[in-house]
Amino acid sequence: MQLILILAGAGLFLFFVYSAVVSWREREPVAAKHFFITAILILIPFFLTAFIPFTGKVFVFSLLMAGWTAGILIFLLPNGKNHAYRQVKPEGKIDERDTMFSRNELMPDTENFEDYYKHHPEKKALDDRFRGNKGLLQKGTTQYNPFYFASADASFETIAALRNFVNGTVATEKIPVKPEEISRYIKNWSKKLGAVDCGITELQDYHIYSTGGRGERYGRKFEKRHRFALAFTVEMNHEMIQTAPAGTVVMESGQQYLESGRIALQVARFIRNLGYEARAHIDGNYEVVCPLVARDAGLGEIGRIGLLMTPKQGPRVRIAVVTTNLPLITDRPLHDFSFIDACVQCKKCAEVCPSNAISFNDREIINGSLHWQINQESCFTFWTIAGTDCGRCISVCPYSHPDNGLHNLVRFGMHNSGAFRKIALKMDDIYYGRKPIPKPPPKKLQTT
Ligand code: SF4
Ligand code: SF4
Structure with missing residues (x-):
């Protein structure tokens, strides 16, 4: 004894x-x-x-x-x-013009500005709130730090410089591939390039934005051009995220958008070199809704914050996607009830959110899909006060x-x-x- x-x-x-x-x-x-x-x-x-x-x-x-x-x-x-798992697939498509990054780019007295608020008058007052603030990475914001903001800006500018490479010429000679072998190769290679995970799914209509909302793609209708999508996750550094909502968080976001984007660009280029069509979807140049693609590719579940919750890093990841006609073997979605159940009980992110943007309620059917939806206007308005992309919800999860x-x-x-x-x-x-x-x-x- x-x-x-x-x-x-x-x-x-x-x-x-x-x-x-x-x-x-x-x-x-x-x-x-x-x-x-x-x-x-x-x-x-x-x-x-x-x-x-x-x-x-x-x-x-x-x-x-x-x-x-x-x-x-x-x-x-x-x-x-998993007996309690329930997922309702989205019915319609998301319009990228409704996202906050797109609305943030609308300039008063321009055609796009007038047109958008003519069709969405209810959003005008909400958006005027963030337009009255200093803005992301700007001097005078509460988290302003010249070094951190300049570092973050350097990452975002580098991504912007890479946006023209999301598409490219496809090699005329098509190399024959076996779907199992090429799927395995790309997954292993993307991990060698720095991804923590990679999954494959068949592209669905609801993965694709109905209409572009950023840069020269504004107003362009998007169609499904490829059969498959590869999703990559990269890890955001834990130590940096723990500082949220400080300037070091937006530094880390910028860095990992760049890392995920770089991997997607390399993989897309690789596929085109083999003679198959491929397009990379990177920060500021997405035609797809990355978290939905990544979820269906088996990389995680969508949690209370509306972000992908992954098995090893939770929401502390950034995602990039490659869509392609290369024949691939798809992965099964996780359909993991444990994430959903944890979010139902936990609500820690909702409690710490400085803008009260995160719901305390259970998942709801919104636009035909069962999920949690944050109040994106409140969240973004806080970002324009802080000057960073906050990340408090990610840091406490x-x-x-x-x-x-x-x-x-x-x-x-x-x-x-x-x-x-x-x-x-x-x-x-x-x-x-x-x-x-x-x-x-x-x-x-x-x-x-
Ligand atoms: S903090 Fe809690 S409720 Fe929020 S995403 Fe993480 S597990 Fe879900
Ligand atoms: S990023 Fe910040 S403001 Fe936005 S939902 Fe998360 S905690 Fe709230």
Whole structure:
């Protein structure tokens, strides 16, 4: 009995000490302190029972062992899984002109401006709110930092310079390919190029914007020209995202839009070199709705923030897409109820959102599709005050923790067991805080 108590207590103690060390290294001192206190508290009853003689020792031993076993079973036994999954596919297409980036580019006294608000008069007052603010990456915003904003601008300008390469000449000689082999090759190569994941889906009408809304593509009707779409995710650095809504967040966004875009451009060019049509969809030049393509390509689910929630990085990713006629093997969508269920319970992003843009309600049918929709006007208006793309919702999400042993163990439990999911979400609030304070920028990037 004594040996069992020592082993069980020591096992738990070591696990929580390990969690404390991981948290300390992740610059989470509060979580590290909480994990360390838990390690001590959990050790006490096991060791007291093991070493101090008292009446009723067998009863306390049974209680401790029952608790220990229950914990393991809650973690390991699958329950509350995909039987409850429900997805309603979108009926219509999204018009890119309705997105905030497109509306932000509308200049007063131009034809597009007059035309847009003639057809959407209800949006005029909402948009005048953000037009009265300083704007993204501008001096005078609350998060203004000349170094961070200039760095972010450098990334976005580099992407802009690459936009002309999304299309290109297709080689006249068509190299014969086997769908399995070429699908596997592209996935492995894109990961070598820096993607954390790559998935393939058959392109659907609802993946494609009905009409372009940016730059020279404004007002252009988009049609389905390719059969397949490849989606790539790249990771946004955890340390940078933890600073949200500081300037370092928009720096990281710009960098990862560029990284994902670069991978898409290389893969598209590669496919054209083989003699097949391919178009890259990169920041500022999308014809497709990336999160919907990525979800159908099996890379994640759409969560409460309206972003793709991925198994290893949560919403802490950026996405780019390549559409093509290259014959490919498609992936199965995850159809993972655990993400949806976690978002139904958690609501942490909605609580911290500085613009109250995130709904506290359950998913709703909006434009024929079952999902959460943020209030994009409120969100964007906050961006134009802060000067950054905020990212507070991404930074506090329990799925955004780094991709390492500790957090992947928790992610496995959350995916596997509804009961564990409930406990893990509560623990996340206790250990990391329900409204965690933004972290300072990484030491090497701090400015005076
Ligand atoms: S913070 Fe919570 S509710 Fe928001 S996306 Fe993440 S899991 Fe879902
Ligand atoms: S980016 Fe910021 S303002 Fe926008 S939804 Fe997320 S937390 Fe809210």
